[in-house]
Amino acid sequence: MITLISNKGEEKNIDSLNGDSTVRDALMHLAPEDSEKLPKNFVAGKVNGELKDLSSALGTSEAKVEAVVIDSEDGIEILRHTTAHIMAQAVVSLYKDTDLTIGPVIENGFYYDFDTPHNFTPDDYKKIEDKMNEIIKANYPISREDISKADAKKRFASEKYKLEIMDGIPDDSVSVYKQGDFEDLCRGPHLPSTGYLQAFKITSTAGAYWRGDEKNPMLQRVYGTAFPSKKDLKSYLTMLEEAKKRDHRKLGKELDLFSTSEDIGSGLILWHPKGARVRSIIEDFWKKEHYKNGYSIINTPHVAKVDLWKKSGHWDFYKENLYSPMDVDGQDYIVKPMNCPFHIEVFNSNLRSYRDLPIRYAELGTVYRYERSGVLHGLLRVRGFTQDDAHLYMRPDQLEDEIRKVLRFILYILGSFGFNSYDMYLSTRPEKSVGSDKDWERAETALKNALTSEGLDYIVDPGEGVFYGPKIDIKIKDSIGRSWQCSTVQVDFNLPERFDLNYRDEEGGETRPVMVHRALMGSLERFFGCLIEHYSGAFPLWLAPVQVKVLTVTDRTNDYAEEVASKLLEEGVRAEVDKRNEKLGLKIREAQLEKIPYMVIVGDNDLNDKTVSPRSRDKGVMDAMSLEKFMELVAEENVVGGVK
Numbered sequence: 001m002i003t004l005i006s007n008k009g010e011e012k013n014i015d016s017l018n019g020d021s022t023v024r025d026a027l028m029h030l031a032p033e034d035s036e037k038l039p040k041n042f043v044a045g046k047v048n049g050e051l052k053d054l055s056s057a058l059g060t061s062e063a064k065v066e067a068v069v070i071d072s073e074d075g076i077e078i079l080r081h082t083t084a085h086i087m088a089q090a091v092v093s094l095y096k097d098t099d100l101t102i103g104p105v106i107e108n109g110f111y112y113d114f115d116t117p118h119n120f121t122p123d124d125y126k127k128i129e130d131k132m133n134e135i136i137k138a139n140y141p142i143s144r145e146d147i148s149k150a151d152a153k154k155r156f157a158s159e160k161y162k163l164e165i166m167d168g169i170p171d172d173s174v175s176v177y178k179q180g181d182f183e184d185l186c187r188g189p190h191l192p193s194t195g196y197l198q199a200f201k202i203t204s205t206a207g208a209y210w211r212g213d214e215k216n217p218m219l220q221r222v223y224g225t226a227f228p229s230k231k232d233l234k235s236y237l238t239m240l241e242e243a244k245k246r247d248h249r250k251l252g253k254e255l256d257l258f259s260t261s262e263d264i265g266s267g268l269i270l271w272h273p274k275g276a277r278v279r280s281i282i283e284d285f286w287k288k289e290h291y292k293n294g295y296s297i298i299n300t301p302h303v304a305k306v307d308l309w310k311k312s313g314h315w316d317f318y319k320e321n322l323y324s325p326m327d328v329d330g331q332d333y334i335v336k337p338m339n340c341p342f343h344i345e346v347f348n349s350n351l352r353s354y355r356d357l358p359i360r361y362a363e364l365g366t367v368y369r370y371e372r373s374g375v376l377h378g379l380l381r382v383r384g385f386t387q388d389d390a391h392l393y394m395r396p397d398q399l400e401d402e403i404r405k406v407l408r409f410i411l412y413i414l415g416s417f418g419f420n421s422y423d424m425y426l427s428t429r430p431e432k433s434v435g436s437d438k439d440w441e442r443a444e445t446a447l448k449n450a451l452t453s454e455g456l457d458y459i460v461d462p463g464e465g466v467f468y469g470p471k472i473d474i475k476i477k478d479s480i481g482r483s484w485q486c487s488t489v490q491v492d493f494n495l496p497e498r499f500d501l502n503y504r505d506e507e508g509g510e511t512r513p514v515m516v517h518r519a520l521m522g523s524l525e526r527f528f529g530c531l532i533e534h535y536s537g538a539f540p541l542w543l544a545p546v547q548v549k550v551l552t553v554t555d556r557t558n559d560y561a562e563e564v565a566s567k568l569l570e571e572g573v574r575a576e577v578d579k580r581n582e583k584l585g586l587k588i589r590e591a592q593l594e595k596i597p598y599m600v601i602v603g604d605n606d607l608n609d610k611t612v613s614p615r616s617r618d619k620g621v622m623d624a625m626s627l628e629k630f631m632e633l634v635a636e637e638n639v640v641g642g643v644k
């Protein structure tokens with residue numbers, strides 16, 4: 001019997017289908033009565049979990065067949081994948097001597113790598129898109145053919161990349177997809193015909209080596225994207241434009257927040273005075289809140305003996321991310337990639353009793369990890385970064401309560417920085433893992449219960465936990481709807497074993513504590529990058545590196561401006577004076593570009609009346625007022641999280 005599952009989750013059992021019936025035949029039973037055609041948004045089927053073309057035979061008469069609609073996750077992937085083929089068809093028909101390689105789907109789109117003498121530039125996009133539109137208009141049916149590898153090798157004898165790809169396929173048969181006069185080797189599935197494509201765009205090009213290896217020929221990679229509707233495409237493109245304006249690398253330079261230097265090395269961040277000012281505000285807030293929440297803050301070294309990393313397992317399992325050892329008095333040391341073993345040593349420095357637990361050690365710990373230069377990206381992927389790390393040691397019965405506290409703490413901290421929308425993921429036991437069934441079961445239950453009792457919605461990622469324990473990851477959503485992975489809470493059954501952690505239990509025996517790693521912001525570098533983009537560089541008053549800029553109108557008000565600024569500084573307001581002999585209009589424009597929350601203009605009238613004339617970044621020009629009144633106003637707004 002075939003059980004059909006509609007895109008809305010409704011089930012329907014059908015006896016009349018057999019293995020020769022196609023996915024289309026099966027899904028027709030989900031179409032409205034009397035309709036002769038499948039609804040246009042049905043683009044493929046999932047037969048016992050495997051994606052198949054509408055034209056594919058079910059191959060079995062016992063199956064669950066799910067309808068795949070174009071605006072589902074699977075549907076969008078099929079749509080983008082098919083678009084890559086349509087683009088390839090357009091490119092080979094436009095540019096002679098082009099060899100095809102591969103065209104996978106990636107996040108938010110797809111690419112195709114071409115070996116071609118032609119150098120693609122943005123001028124070519126329109127030409128390729130026009131050709132693609134012709135192919136779409138022709139509405140070629142897309143058909144699949146399964147042939148033997150030997151036949152395929154004959155058919156594609158002149159295409160060296162396809163021959164190489166086929167050598168890597170273990171099966172004896174391969175599938176070939178055809179649309180019009182264009183054929184490509186592919187596993188599929190695809191849209192039923194080219195006319196299904198409604199909204200697409202070529203977005204960029206780049207050079208890329210075949211199989212990512214610099215010894216191989218340089219190919220041309222053309223990126224594009226596709227969406228189920230023109231409206232979806234448009235809002236994605238608008239978001240891209242907006243993201244470009246907010247790019248933290250661009251704003252970091254314009255606002256003089258941070259930089260990197262070739263002489264220092266890639267992925268190593270220099271925090272400039274204004275960036276460092278924001279960082280110190282974040283750190284002060286972080287420390288204060290950690291003390292409030294019962295944490296002890298500790299400091300640990302930047303290097304340690306290799307033996308420590310052998311004991312922790314990092315040396316064996318994490319080697320490709322470690323920097324080479326340095327010799328100190330005949331002993332090998334490495335810079336730390338993690339803080340965990342250090343915190344464990346602090347725990348182990350004393351005999352702990354059940355009464356001491358939980359113990360919570362926190363550190364803004366700077367670590368260094370090797371990342372390939374190709375993946376480095378501004379503040380987001382770096383080689384040196386400071387984790388807002390903490391390790392919690394507790395009795396097994398305290399786990400659920402501790403996780404609840406951590407979750408509450410995370411949401412409070414994220415909310416203070418303006419992140420109030422997030423997705424939570426609970427990752428459970430992977431295939432390869434350490435720790436007993438009982439440990440895993442208990443820890444997963446504790447994490448689940450903690451999430452539920454805090455009223456938090458979460459998505460389970462089965463088998464995606466770390467080998468040493470289950471975890472909760474939190475992805476925050478920024479002001480333009482993008483997701484950023486920041487917070488993580490991970491139970492660890494491994495390190496307590498390796499370092500033989502114990503506490504004296506109530507019976508006077510020794511018991512292993514449960515250990516939890518957690519980070520709220522993740523790394524300060526990454527979090528700062530995320531903050532810059534979230535606020536588009538216009539930090540709320542409590543985070544702004546310069547809060548008030550005092551602008552003089554003429555030289556006559558210079559002394560008064562200095563007086564105003566020093567009073568502000570005395571009150572702890574971060575103020576600067578601009579008394580350059582420039583036009584006021586220019587000074588205002590520059591302060592606006594610096595995205596400073598308040599300008600205070602002091603003219604002759606202000607000097608005479610002992611007033612200031614504020615101009616707010618958000619509220620515009622304000623009436624002249626006494627300095628005291630202005631300072632009250634600033635104090636009111638200058639609170640963590642800003643005024644709600």
Ligand SMILES: [Zn+2]
Binds near residue numbers: 085177185186189190
């Ligand atoms: Zn394909």
Ligand SMILES: [Zn+2]
Binds near residue numbers: 338339391517518
């Ligand atoms: Zn850790």
